[in-house]
Structure formats: structure tokens, C-alpha cells
Amino acid sequence: MNKTYEQLLPYMEKSYALNTALTLLSWDEETLAPREGMEFTSKAIGTLSNELFSTLMNPELKKLLKKLSEEKEQSSLSECEKAVVKNLKKSFDELEPIPQKDYRLYSELIAKASSIWASAKAKSCFEEFAPTLKESVEYNKKFAKLRAKDGQEPYDVLLNTYEEGFTMEKLDEFFGKIKSAVVPLLQKVKAKNDCIDKSYNFRHYEIDRQREFCRYLAGYEGFDFNRGVMAESEHPFTTNLHNHDVRITSHFYENNLESGIFSVIHEAGHAMYEMNVSDELTLTPAGGGSSMGMHESQSRFFENIIGRSADFWLPIYGRLQETFPEQLSDVPLSRFIQGINKAEPSLIRTEADELTYPLHIIIRYEIERMLFHDEITVDELPRVWNQKYKDYLGVEPSNDAEGVLQDVHWSGGSFGYFPSYAIGSAIAAQIYAYMKKVMPFDDYLREGNLTPIREFLRLHIHQYGSSKNTTKLLQGMMNEDLNADYYVDYLTEKYTRLYGLEN
Numbered sequence: 001m002n003k004t005y006e007q008l009l010p011y012m013e014k015s016y017a018l019n020t021a022l023t024l025l026s027w028d029e030e031t032l033a034p035r036e037g038m039e040f041t042s043k044a045i046g047t048l049s050n051e052l053f054s055t056l057m058n059p060e061l062k063k064l065l066k067k068l069s070e071e072k073e074q075s076s077l078s079e080c081e082k083a084v085v086k087n088l089k090k091s092f093d094e095l096e097p098i099p100q101k102d103y104r105l106y107s108e109l110i111a112k113a114s115s116i117w118a119s120a121k122a123k124s125c126f127e128e129f130a131p132t133l134k135e136s137v138e139y140n141k142k143f144a145k146l147r148a149k150d151g152q153e154p155y156d157v158l159l160n161t162y163e164e165g166f167t168m169e170k171l172d173e174f175f176g177k178i179k180s181a182v183v184p185l186l187q188k189v190k191a192k193n194d195c196i197d198k199s200y201n202f203r204h205y206e207i208d209r210q211r212e213f214c215r216y217l218a219g220y221e222g223f224d225f226n227r228g229v230m231a232e233s234e235h236p237f238t239t240n241l242h243n244h245d246v247r248i249t250s251h252f253y254e255n256n257l258e259s260g261i262f263s264v265i266h267e268a269g270h271a272m273y274e275m276n277v278s279d280e281l282t283l284t285p286a287g288g289g290s291s292m293g294m295h296e297s298q299s300r301f302f303e304n305i306i307g308r309s310a311d312f313w314l315p316i317y318g319r320l321q322e323t324f325p326e327q328l329s330d331v332p333l334s335r336f337i338q339g340i341n342k343a344e345p346s347l348i349r350t351e352a353d354e355l356t357y358p359l360h361i362i363i364r365y366e367i368e369r370m371l372f373h374d375e376i377t378v379d380e381l382p383r384v385w386n387q388k389y390k391d392y393l394g395v396e397p398s399n400d401a402e403g404v405l406q407d408v409h410w411s412g413g414s415f416g417y418f419p420s421y422a423i424g425s426a427i428a429a430q431i432y433a434y435m436k437k438v439m440p441f442d443d444y445l446r447e448g449n450l451t452p453i454r455e456f457l458r459l460h461i462h463q464y465g466s467s468k469n470t471t472k473l474l475q476g477m478m479n480e481d482l483n484a485d486y487y488v489d490y491l492t493e494k495y496t497r498l499y500g501l502e503n
């Protein structure tokens with residue numbers, strides 16, 4: 001092993017251990033911790049975060065990383081080691097400009113923010129969350145300015161954290177293309193919507209039975225319960241300690257069957273990405289999935305492209321009907337497929353259909369951009385939010401819980417994350433177009449055999465962890481860059497077929 005690289009190992013071990021503790025505390029807060037706990041537990045999180053900061057912001061580590069970036073040292077590193085150095089350097093560069101005291105205070109703020117948001121959401125009271133959100137926005141503005149390079153705009157700095165190379169300029173073009181295809185398509189779809197009756201979805205579905213079916217469903221999809229667990233939280237998410245301990249959550253509603261089912265398929269898609277990272281990368285800074293866009297591509301590939309197709313449900317719909325005989329015996333598969341794909345403007349992003357979904361993202365992108373360009377204040381968020389929903393989707397939230405408070409992201413300080421969902425959908429559609437060319441994709445689904453599909457994803461994407469970025473992964477798989485045309489074509493073809501629209 002390269003001698004300089006060897007000297008990195010103790011820093012990696014310690015920062016890994018601290019990160020593990022922080023991840024577990026955050027998992028606990030979302031799933032089990034009592035509401036009042038965080039007010040106090042957040043102090044421990046502050047201390048651990050402070051320790052993590054000191055471990056990484058070490059002058060000796062800086063010297064080692066600088067030396068390892070030199071050509072002479074690089075030539076004696078394996079591909080895996082190069083990736084580790086690159087990822088560690090990225091974390092170092094992101095953290096270096098931040099004052100240690102601010103980092104600690106911000107970590108404590110974020111530790112508390114989630115329960116404040118949850119309580120505000122339960123009461124549907126934005127004012128209760130606003131002071132915390134203001135503080136978080138101020139910290140993020142300050143950090144982004146400190147991290148900006150060569151006149152970079154602060155919001156571009158935030159976007160780049162989640163998807164390397166994605167700027168407002170690129171996103172404007174990307175979203176422009178999607179908007180010009182989706183808006184007219186949605187108009188045509190809306191005109192025909194009366195012919196789809198999905199009232200079955202809102203019958204009464206016992207939570208215990210949903211839970212049981214969804215465990216089966218996650219396993220069917222490929223979630224490995226020997227290295228993964230499922231719990232419940234307000235907002236479903238995936239987290240992991242390493243590729244042998246991956247955790248997902250879900251949320252079940254008695255009067256909405258789809259909600260639980262598709263969130264489980266989605267999170268299990270994230271989980272399989274993490275589980276399939278090569279063991280060579282386990283416990284290293286390159287041991288998690290690549291960008292957020294790539295991560296969302298995997299969850300959304302399973303949730304939408306596979307999970308909302310008739311071929312996927314053909315072998316297993318009977319089991320769902322057996323689980324809920326009273327609710328579903330009069331609902332044939334064809335009606336269920338139409339129901340789970342029905343496109344109609346709605347208020348809640350996570351419940352949105354594939355066609356209106358990107359509009360929910362565009363709204364958030366535009367709002368965050370205005371917020372970070374000082375064009376609006378935190379207090380104005382509910383008003384701006386409601387107006388945009390009216391403009392883009394023709395619906396208006398009647399309260400903050402179904403409006404500006406619906407997403408968990410801002411309480412976690414994740415500004416600039418939302419576009420990853422749309423980028424993920426676009427990547428997923430592109431991968432799907434390619435996979436259909438190289439394998440009998442639909443046959444595999446109809447046979448209930450997801451193994452070759454999963455194996456393809458493992459081989460071309462998952463195993464690399466974050467040692468390759470989106471561009472490299474797509475290039476390696478199909479020799480192409482990300483191209484939003486595939487997404488537009490996919491949506492157009494799918495909805496034209498489902499709704500029997502004229503071209």
C-alpha cells in the first residue's frame with residue numbers, strides 16, 4: 001500500500017466512527033426517540049459533530065490529501081484508493097471554509113429542527129417553524145458564500161453538493177424542456193380523466209396487513225433483510241451505516257393504499273443501491289451511492305418505471321387482492337394499473353403521479369432560488385408556495401401542512417436537493433430505454449424474475465459506490481451523457497398509451 005495513503009487510514013477510521021454515531025442518532029430521532037428528547041440529545045450531536053469537524057480539519061490530513069493529489073502519488077494508487085482520496089478531499093474542501101463554531105451550532109440547530117418541523121406540520125402552523133427555518137437559511141447562505149469559488153452563485157454551490165456540475169444554467173434548460181412537454185400533455189390527460197375511477201384506493205386498508213404486504217414486496221424487489229431493516233417514520237427515507245446495514249422507513253395510511261406501497265418500493269430501490277456497493281469500498285468515504293440524482297434514479301426506476309407497470313404487477317397482484325379481499329376483489333388488474341398511473345394535479349409531491357411530479361420539483365427549485373437570491377423572505381414562503389401551486393398545477397393548499405410544510409428537506413438543511421428527484425427520473429428513463437434494447441426486460445417482469453434487472457444495475461451502477469459520478473456511470477453503461485429527451489419521450493409514450501390520446 002502507498003505509504004502516504006496508509007497514513008490517511010486513522011483519520012478515516014475515526015471520522016467513520018463519528019459519522020456512524022451521528023447517523024444512528026438521526027435514525028433514532030426519526031423513528032423512535034420521544035418528541036421532547038431532541039432538545040437535550042442535540043447537545044450530544046453538537047459535541048460529536050464538533051469532534052468530526054476537528055478530525056477532518058486537521059493540518060496533517062490536509063497535507064496528506066494535497067500530497068496524494070499529486071501525479072507521482074496518484075500513479076501508485078488503485079482505482080478504489082483514488083476514489084477514496086477524491087471523496088475525502090471533497091468533504092474536506094466543503095468543510096474547510098466553515099468556522100468550527102458555526103458548524104457546531106448549525107449541527108445542533110439541524111438536530112432540533114426536525115421535531116420542530118414535525119410539530120409545526122402536525123398543527124399546520126408555518127409560524128412555529130419559521131424562526132428555525134430562518135436560522136437554517138442564514139447558515140446555509142453564509143456557508144455557501146464561504147464555499148463559493150470564482151464568483152460562483154451561492155445557490156449553485158448548494159446544487160453542486162448534490163449533483164456535481166449541475167448549475168442553474170443547466171437546470172433552466174433541463175426544466176424548460178420538461179415543462180414544454182409536460183404542460184400540454186397534462187392538459188390532454190385532464191380532459192380524459194373522468195374515465196379513470198380510483199376510488200378503490202381510498203377504502204379502508206388495515207395498517208398491519210399493509211405492513212405485512214410491503215415487507216413481502218420489498219423482498220420481492222430484492223431488499224435483503226439480512227443486511228437491511230424496515231421501520232416507520234413521518235417521512236419515508238433510507239439511511240445506511242455501510243453496505244451491510246441499510247435501513248429504510250415507510251409510512252402507512254389507513255385510507256390510502258398506494259402511499260405505503262410506492263414509498264416502500266422507492267426506498268427499497270435506494271437501499272439496494274447501497275447494499276450492492278462493492279465490499280472493496282465498505283467503510284470508506286466512497287462506500288455510499290454516487291450523487292443524489294443517481295440515487296434517485298435507482299429509487300424512481302423501481303417505483304415508477306417498474307413499479308407502476310402492468311408487467312410488474314401481473315405475478316403479484318393476486319397476492320395483494322388476497323391480502324385485501326373485501327377492498328380489491330372488484331378491482332381487476334387493469335383498473336389497478338390505470339389507478340396507480342392516473343395523472344391529476346395534486347398538492348402533495350410524494351403522492352404525485354409521474355406526469356405532474358416534475359412540476360412539483362420545478363416549483364421548489366424556483367422558490368429555493370428566489371430565497372437564496374434574496375428575492376423573497378422566509379415569512380413570504382407560504383404565500384409564494386400557494387401562488388405557484390395555483391399557477392403550475394391549478395390547485396391551492398388549504399393549509400400549511402399540505403403546502404409549504406409538507407417536505408422534510410428544509411428542516412434537514414437540504415437546500416438544492418429537490419432537483420435531484422427530476423434528474424433522477426430523467427436518468428431512470430434513459431437507463432430504461434437502454435435496458436430494453438439489451439435484455440427482454442418486460443418478459444423478466446412478467447415472469448416475476450427481477451434478478452437479471454437488478455444484476456444489470458449492480459454491475460453498471462451500484463458496485464461503484466461513489467467512485468464514479470453520473471456522467472462516468474452513464475458513459476460506461478451506454479456511451480452517452482445525460483439526455484432529458486429520453487424522459488420526455490418516456491412520459492409522452494406512456495401517457496399517450498394509458499389515456500388513448502391522439503398523437
Ligand SMILES: [Zn+2]
Pocket residue numbers: 266270296299
Ligand atoms: Zn428518494
